Amino acid sequence: xxxxxxxxxxxxxxxxxxxxxxxxxxxxxxxxxxxxxxxxxxxxxxxxxxxxxxxxxxxxxxxxxxxxxxxxxxxxxxxxxxxxxxxxxxxxxxxxxxxxxxxxxxxxxxxxxxxxxxxxxxxxxxxxxxxxxxxxxxxxxxxxxxxxxxxxxxxxxxxxxxxx
Numbered sequence: 001x002x003x004x005x006x007x008x009x010x011x012x013x014x015x016x017x018x019x020x021x022x023x024x025x026x027x028x029x030x031x032x033x034x035x036x037x038x039x040x041x042x043x044x045x046x047x048x049x050x051x052x053x054x055x056x057x058x059x060x061x062x063x064x065x066x067x068x069x070x071x072x073x074x075x076x077x078x079x080x081x082x083x084x085x086x087x088x089x090x091x092x093x094x095x096x097x098x099x100x101x102x103x104x105x106x107x108x109x110x111x112x113x114x115x116x117x118x119x120x121x122x123x124x125x126x127x128x129x130x131x132x133x134x135x136x137x138x139x140x141x142x143x144x145x146x147x148x149x150x151x152x153x154x155x156x157x158x159x160x161x162x163x164x
Contacts, residue, residue, distance in 0.1 A: 005056070006159050007021040010122065018133055020111060020112070020113045020114070021091055021113075021114060021115075021116035021117055021144070022113050022114065022115050022116065023117070023118065024115045024116065024117050024143050025117075026117075026120065026148065026152070026155065026159070027070070027157070027159055028115075029117055029131040029142055029143060029146055029148075030077075030116035030131070030156055030158075030159040030160060030163070031150075031163065032131075032133070032134065032142050032143075033077060033131040033132055033133060033142050033146075034077075034078075034079060034133045034134055035075075035077060035078050035079075035082060035130075035132040035133070035134075035139065036075075036076040036078075036129065036130070036131055036132070036156065036160070037070075037072045037073075037074065037076060037078070037129070037130050037132070038072070038073050038074040038075075038076065038127055038128070038129055038130075038150065038153065039067055039070035039071060039072045039073060039086075039127065039128070039130050040070065040071050040073060040118055040126055040127040040128075041069070041070060041071075041126075042068075042069040042070060042071050042085060043079040044085050045066040045067065045068045046066065046067050046068070047064060047065075047066055048064065048065055048066065048067050048089075049062040049063070049064050050062060050063045050064075050065075050097055052100075052101055052104075054105055055105065058104060058105055059104070060100075060101060060104040060105065061104065062099045063097055065089065065090055065093055065096070065098070066090065067087050067088060067090075068086050068087070068088050069086070069088075070085065070086055070087075070088055070106070070130065071084065071085050072084055072085070072086065073127055076129070076153075076156060076157065076160060077160055082139075086139050086141065087138070088130065088132060088140060088141065089135075089138050089139065089140040089141075090140065090141060090144065091114070091115065091140055091141035091142065091143050091144040091145075091146060092112075092114050092115075092133065092140070092141070092144065093136075093138070093140050094135040094136045095112060095114070097136075099112065103115050114143075115144070116143055116144045116145055117131075117142075117143045117144070117146050117147075118145060119145065119147060119148050119149060119152075120148065120149075120151075120152055121148075121149045121151050121152065122149065123148070123149045124149065125143065127148070127150060128147050128149060128150065129147060129148040129150065129152065129153060129156060130146070130147055131143070131146040131147070131148075132146075
């Protein structure tokens with residue numbers, strides 16, 4: 001998992017090169033998620049490119065990130081039933097988009113503190129638990145690494161029962 005965190009920080013744009021990860025626990029993921037599902041990946045991740053029209057007339061390069069399609073096999077927590085297949089953006093995408101624009105329009109460089117989760121057990125290929133929120137009409141992970149193996153499903157369900 002350290003490799004994944006390193007890769008996430010390595011792939012961070014230069015304007016946000018001082019990203020500080022804040023490690024969160026499983027209970028925080030459960031509490032902070034609008035949607036918790038068991039899902040399996042569909043296809044390969046897809047590169048997305050967000051373009052901007054600068055209000056200040058400055059050139060703003062596109063912001064790139066990867067999305068992934070997931071087929072939901074069961075719902076553990078949801079305010080409403082989601083579509084059977086959803087597209088998920090990386091954690092903090094909305095925040096990073098705002099920081100990207102702020103840097104190129106105003107020259108302001110922020111060093112955000114972003115939530116990160118390290119799964120309790122290795123996550124094998126295939127179905128897994130996803131911890132999601134809606135952001136800008138999209139689903140995104142609640143924290144970077146906000147996935148867990150199916151071995152933790154009962155632990156998550158116990159936490160959800162205690163939440164009620």
